[in-house]
Amino acid sequence: MSARPAPAPPARLTRWEQRTEVPLFAAGLIFLTGYAVRVLTPHEAEPWNDIALILVWSTWLLFLVDYGARLRLSGLGPRFVRVHWLDTLVLLLPLLRPLRMVQVYLAVQRRRDRPRLSLYARVIAYAGLTAGLLGFAASLAVYHLEHTAPDASIRTFGDAVWWACATLTTVGYGDVAPVTFWGRAVAVGLMAGGLALLGAVTGSFSSWLIQVFTREDEKRPPERG
Amino acid sequence: MSARPAPAPPARLTRWEQRTEVPLFAAGLIFLTGYAVRVLTPHEAEPWNDIALILVWSTWLLFLVDYGARLRLSGLGPRFVRVHWLDTLVLLLPLLRPLRMVQVYLAVQRRRDRPRLSLYARVIAYAGLTAGLLGFAASLAVYHLEHTAPDASIRTFGDAVWWACATLTTVGYGDVAPVTFWGRAVAVGLMAGGLALLGAVTGSFSSWLIQVFTREDEKRPPERG
Amino acid sequence: MSARPAPAPPARLTRWEQRTEVPLFAAGLIFLTGYAVRVLTPHEAEPWNDIALILVWSTWLLFLVDYGARLRLSGLGPRFVRVHWLDTLVLLLPLLRPLRMVQVYLAVQRRRDRPRLSLYARVIAYAGLTAGLLGFAASLAVYHLEHTAPDASIRTFGDAVWWACATLTTVGYGDVAPVTFWGRAVAVGLMAGGLALLGAVTGSFSSWLIQVFTREDEKRPPERG
Amino acid sequence: MSARPAPAPPARLTRWEQRTEVPLFAAGLIFLTGYAVRVLTPHEAEPWNDIALILVWSTWLLFLVDYGARLRLSGLGPRFVRVHWLDTLVLLLPLLRPLRMVQVYLAVQRRRDRPRLSLYARVIAYAGLTAGLLGFAASLAVYHLEHTAPDASIRTFGDAVWWACATLTTVGYGDVAPVTFWGRAVAVGLMAGGLALLGAVTGSFSSWLIQVFTREDEKRPPERG
Incomplete structure (x- = not known):
């Protein structure tokens, strides 16, 4: 930066x-x-x-x-x-x-001259894909680290994916949560990295929605000229 | 996009x-x-x-x-x-x-020449209504899928609505949460779709509030000219 | 609007x-x-x-x-x-x-010609005060409705305030949560109203911080002219 | 302000x-x-x-x-x-x-003529560092206040750090949470202060990402002139 x-x-x-x-x-x-x-x-x-x-x-x-x-x-x-x-x-x-x-994937796709996406769509695609892949990797790591712990609540890979989704979206039910040191370390990394990416998705979506509505306004003849 | x-x-x-x-x-x-x-x-x-x-x-x-x-x-x-x-x-x-x-509803209402809402109000109306209807649909689906599961915590439709509200706002108490595979799949969809919409509501409200305060400033004669 | x-x-x-x-x-x-x-x-x-x-x-x-x-x-x-x-x-x-x-309070204070606050500070003050008062009112209402319920987790007014804070900031621990119908109805209202206000606070704070840093830049002579 | x-x-x-x-x-x-x-x-x-x-x-x-x-x-x-x-x-x-x-640290670093960071990077650095240090201080205080309480769920310093991370990111699992009055008071402070800072991080990151993508667009010759 x-x-x-x-x-x-x-x-x-x-x-x-x-x-x-x-x-x-x-x-x-x-x-x-x-x-x-x-x-x-x-x-x-x-x-x-x-x-x-x-x-x-x-x-x-x-x-x-x-x-x-x-x-x-x-x-x-x-x-x-x-x-x-x-x-x-x-x-x-x-x-x-x-x-x-994800960076490489988007760059290659752009070079192939596919229909170009708008700025917001590309930010959403980049951040969404990255968040998804990071969430998948974190689910694997947390399942790996947790499922043998004596008092673990994450016992299946499905639990780990469910936990990762609830964490990435900051919902955080807490019905399943890591209990080991390394499992929690991965969780903190997922929170830190994932939240920023999700913030980008949300922000871009919000901006895109406002843009769409603004454009709709411009199409209609002004009524209060 | x-x-x-x-x-x-x-x-x-x-x-x-x-x-x-x-x-x-x-x-x-x-x-x-x-x-x-x-x-x-x-x-x-x-x-x-x-x-x-x-x-x-x-x-x-x-x-x-x-x-x-x-x-x-x-x-x-x-x-x-x-x-x-x-x-x-x-x-x-x-x-x-x-x-x-919701898109159709707003389009029809606009054509009927009702008092037009501001840009932000329309984004809030669109995103809020969609989030509400999606939350209702997700409540129905989660109740349908969960209430017969052996260790379910969502046992009544009221629980399901309560859970959907806590999820859509990312509060996520976790006192009730889906436990079946398909219930959790619906939940992930609600998180993904709902958060984006709620982000749009929050962002628009914030922008609208700043606009209101700015306009208030302009009405008053400048004091520090 | x-x-x-x-x-x-x-x-x-x-x-x-x-x-x-x-x-x-x-x-x-x-x-x-x-x-x-x-x-x-x-x-x-x-x-x-x-x-x-x-x-x-x-x-x-x-x-x-x-x-x-x-x-x-x-x-x-x-x-x-x-x-x-x-x-x-x-x-x-x-x-x-x-x-x-809160609207009246800020309007009266402005008329008294107190040192005027910046746009962002006023939005933060308005939204923060409103969120605080709404949170207080919701704590009272939830305590009123919940503390006599048979399986309530909100048993003291302190619990209710703690719950309201965790809800308004969307943290949502879920260690205490309303269980009655009307308690949950108040909770949904607090989520809906409070989140929008908190969003305004966060958004304004973020904008203000960027403004402060931008102004700092302007004070220093450009180095890369 | x-x-x-x-x-x-x-x-x-x-x-x-x-x-x-x-x-x-x-x-x-x-x-x-x-x-x-x-x-x-x-x-x-x-x-x-x-x-x-x-x-x-x-x-x-x-x-x-x-x-x-x-x-x-x-x-x-x-x-x-x-x-x-x-x-x-x-x-x-x-x-x-x-x-x-953190303010002093960034100011000193700037004076030493280190490679200057962009506006967004400085906001992220300021807010991120402050949030991190506040989270550390709050972890210490909450551990100090909680670990001797009879029904505490925060029993080790690791628990306190884990709780602080889940709180700062608003995930809020609730598997560990303060139960004493003063522990909860610290928690409310962490929520209020930390959320604003995290909001600044998320907002700046989102803006920075959009800027990066915009610049990429400008580098490429326009195709639809």
Whole structure:
């Protein structure tokens, strides 16, 4: 969010990013799928559980390689870690990768010259998709961390999704809620990240609705000229 | 929300839509009433329960006929399903029909040359009425799905309405909450749809209040000129 | 919220309103105090409980007289009930009177030429005070309706205030919540009215904060001219 | 929030404020740390518990001296208490000091000519940091007040932090909630203060996102000219 225009990245970095965009998007999807299979199938369910584990680690290695390459090509040295703090965070917590995937998805769709969406619709699409994917990732993580806790109220994946929806919309029934330290840590992350995104959805929808009504007014001849 | 101006619909489609507007509005009301009677009266309460069932299915057939006619007249072929996705969704989940009914209600009222409301008031009226009707429909559906579940906390229709109000305003006490899969699915839909509408109400009210106070300032002679 | 400018009210009505403004404000305070004493003291606590009852009814009679006088002076006849629907509602549910009292309070303060507050500060003051008074009135009403219910969770006035705060801010813990029909009806009213007001507070605060930061920027010489 | 430009403060007051800015910031940190140690370590844990108590009281004395000096230098006399009501409140409830500390932190960082942040980023940083510190202070206070209550649900500091996060984001699960009078009083303060700040974060994020998308549009050549 820096106001001072960042220096243009080296041309080789830009090229790298353009070429890796789609593969990394696919890797993100594979990572999420692998993690979902790993979490949702019982450990004895050979061989899917093992394959999922291998997929999760190999896609993460891909993310690491990409991070290293971009660090190299940027010419920033160790400063890269701090300047691109969001990328560093996403590398360490790969469940946050949807944040980047949705961006790529919308950018690719735009280039394909699909019917362009209005500004508000794109904000809603970006924030809504990101919130949805983050909610799905958080459901997986919370289910993973909670369902074996002795006094857990989140016992099935359905409970976890239900909890994530109630949290993202700030309804917060509290009929199911995480009880372990790490489960609550994920929950706080979901609240912080998700609320901002939902705020963007709500704000954009409200602005769009007002725009629609304003346009309707303009179509009709003025009556009180 | 497409920014690219859609091609004008064929004149016959427009005429069809204008003629069916009011009958469909009435059909929507009958559908909701029929569903309410069906859900709220015991199954033995002959003949009302049977009449309600017939009303629900026949109005739904009307919606189907209207959908087919518009698909035909639009000249879009199967693309109609995707382009008018909201209409398709409302056909499949007719409890969402209030979304369209409120639009018609406000349009008709405007044509009758009633005292026109300000922009904000119309947004509030549209979003508030839609939220109210959706909340009513969701209460019916959740009561229908939940009240026979073994460990349900929503046992009466009053509980369901209370739950819907607490959900729509994101208060979410959690003293009553759905426990079945389909009950929770309806709840997530209510959260997603309702929050956006409530956001529009809150945003418009806030803008309107600021406008009122600004106008008050302008009426008074400037003191610090 | 009509956009069409309302016809100017008759001069006699305007004069009546200006003269009764302060007495009605005092009557509103007395009504609230009387209701609070009536609800919060045991019925045996003579003579305070009886005095409070008399105060409540006599101030309400005052409101009725004022309503009748304004209906008369307006020259609108029975249409007055519908045009001034908010006044009608406040007459029937006098606990909503704070909506009008805060308006008068701010108007009087402005006339006294106190240091004028900025637009945002006035919106915040209006909405915050109204929300506070409505919350107080709702706490009284909910305590009155709930504390004798067999399975009530709101058993003391402190519980009722705590519940009202959690409701107005949409936090909604649900540790205490109304269980009777009328208690829940008051709760829905508090949600609906309060949320809009709180939305106005939040929105104004946010706008004000952005204004403050913008002004700070302007004070500093531009660096990137 | 006065719209009437306040008279410029005396030069000596301005100089005092500039010189005490950094020491008071450090004192605020020491106060918070001392309070945290005092609350989180058992009373028998000598000598840390005693040192913490001394730190808390001596930093508060510093705040008192600073308040007295500014009251003196301002030349306002007793009116200072009312005009600078926020400072008075922060003196009486020193856990609110983060409100002032974050302001100083951002001001100092700006003077050091760090890469300047955009308007929205600064609002988010200010409101987010303040909300975080207030939440931390409220967690400490609520843990302090609640963990010895007979029927408390907040029994560990982790519970208190979890509760504060759920409250600040208005999720409000209600699985843990304060039950004592003073614990609830702190909670109401956190709701009131925190919500406004969170509203500012959400609003700014939403505006920033829309700005980003708008800029993206401008970069691309217009297609529908």
